[in-house]
Amino acid sequence: MSANASAVKISVTDLTKRFGDLTVLDNIAFKIKTGELVAIVGPTGCGKTTFLNTLSKLMPPTSGHVLIDGEEADPRKHNISYVFQEPTCLPWRTVRENVAYGMEIKGVPRGERMERTDRIMDIAGLSSCADLYPNQVSASMVQRIAVSRAFAVEPDLLLMDEPYGQLDVKLRYYLEDELVNLWQKLKSTVLFVTHNIEEAVYIAERILVLSDKPTKVKAEITVDIPRPRNFLDPKFMEIRHHVTELIRWWW
Ligand SMILES: Nc1ncnc2c1ncn2[C@@H]1O[C@H](COP(=O)(O)OP(=O)(O)O)[C@@H](O)[C@H]1O
Ligand SMILES: [Mg+2]
Known part of the structure; x- marks a missing residue:
C-alpha cells in the first residue's frame, strides 16, 4: 500500500443502483486520491445516502465496482468507517x-x-x-x-452522511473546523456528503456535484483555496456561486 499522496486510493467505475424500476445511481465513476477530502453535493432525494451505502457495501450495487488500493472493496479486508446522519x-x-x-x-x-x-x-x-x-x-x-x-x-475510507445537517449554524462552523483539523492531522481519505454548498466549499479539496435521478456526477470542481478558508474571500464566493448555479439548473 502506498502512502504517496497522489496515489489513487478509491476508484469507482460504472456504479449503478436500481430499486425496481427506479434508477437512483446511473453509471457513476470517479477517483479519490490518498488523503483527499472530497465533498458530494446534491439535493435531498438524489441518492447521496444510497451512494454511501453502496460504497460501504452495506447495500449491494446493481452493477459496477468500488476498488480500494486496486482491489474490490471488501469490509473484511478494508477499513471503511461511516458516520451516519443520526449520531450513534x-x-x-x-x-x-x-x-x-x-x-x-x-x-x-x-x-x-x-x-x-x-x-x-x-x-x-x-x-x-x-x-x-x-x-x-x-x-x-x-x-x-x-x-x-x-x-x-x-x-481506508471515511464516509460521512450529512453529519452536521441537524445542528445550528454556529455549532456547524465549529465542527467543520474540527473536522478539517482532524483530517489534516490524521491524513484520512474522506468522502463527505452534504446538501449545503457553503459547507462543501469550506471543507473540501474537490466537490462532486450530482445530477437529478438517474444520478450521475454532473461536475467536479477543485477548491484550491488556502486554509483556513474565509467565507468572504472572493475566490470562495466565486466557487460557491459556481456550484450554486450547477445545482440551480439541476437536471
Ligand atoms: N431501500 C430503498 N428502496 C426503494 N427506494 C429507495 C430505497 N432507498 C432509497 N430509495 C429511493 O432512492 C432515492 C434516493 O434516496 P437517498 O439515497 O436517501 O437520497 P439522499 O440521501 O440524497 O436524500 C429516493 O428516491 C428514495 O426514495
Ligand atoms: Mg440522505
Missing part, C-alpha cells in the same frame, strides 16, 4: 469508551488503542468529558464522538 453512541459506555469502540471491534491492541484515543480526544476537544456518558452531553457532542470514533480506526 452506545449509551452504556463513557465518551472515551465510545471513541475507542471502533478500534476494539477492529482488534487494535490495547496500548495503541489508548494512545490513539487520547490523541483524538485531545484534537476533538473531548478530553474534559471523557468519563461522562452520552446522555450527559449535548447532541453536538454525540456527533463529535461519532466523528472521532470513525477517524480513530484509521480508515
Whole structure:
C-alpha cells in the first residue's frame, strides 16, 4: 500500500443502483486520491445516502465496482468507517469508551488503542468529558464522538452522511473546523456528503456535484483555496456561486 499522496486510493467505475424500476445511481465513476477530502453535493432525494451505502457495501450495487488500493472493496479486508446522519453512541459506555469502540471491534491492541484515543480526544476537544456518558452531553457532542470514533480506526475510507445537517449554524462552523483539523492531522481519505454548498466549499479539496435521478456526477470542481478558508474571500464566493448555479439548473 502506498502512502504517496497522489496515489489513487478509491476508484469507482460504472456504479449503478436500481430499486425496481427506479434508477437512483446511473453509471457513476470517479477517483479519490490518498488523503483527499472530497465533498458530494446534491439535493435531498438524489441518492447521496444510497451512494454511501453502496460504497460501504452495506447495500449491494446493481452493477459496477468500488476498488480500494486496486482491489474490490471488501469490509473484511478494508477499513471503511461511516458516520451516519443520526449520531450513534452506545449509551452504556463513557465518551472515551465510545471513541475507542471502533478500534476494539477492529482488534487494535490495547496500548495503541489508548494512545490513539487520547490523541483524538485531545484534537476533538473531548478530553474534559471523557468519563461522562452520552446522555450527559449535548447532541453536538454525540456527533463529535461519532466523528472521532470513525477517524480513530484509521480508515481506508471515511464516509460521512450529512453529519452536521441537524445542528445550528454556529455549532456547524465549529465542527467543520474540527473536522478539517482532524483530517489534516490524521491524513484520512474522506468522502463527505452534504446538501449545503457553503459547507462543501469550506471543507473540501474537490466537490462532486450530482445530477437529478438517474444520478450521475454532473461536475467536479477543485477548491484550491488556502486554509483556513474565509467565507468572504472572493475566490470562495466565486466557487460557491459556481456550484450554486450547477445545482440551480439541476437536471
Ligand atoms: N431501500 C430503498 N428502496 C426503494 N427506494 C429507495 C430505497 N432507498 C432509497 N430509495 C429511493 O432512492 C432515492 C434516493 O434516496 P437517498 O439515497 O436517501 O437520497 P439522499 O440521501 O440524497 O436524500 C429516493 O428516491 C428514495 O426514495
Ligand atoms: Mg440522505
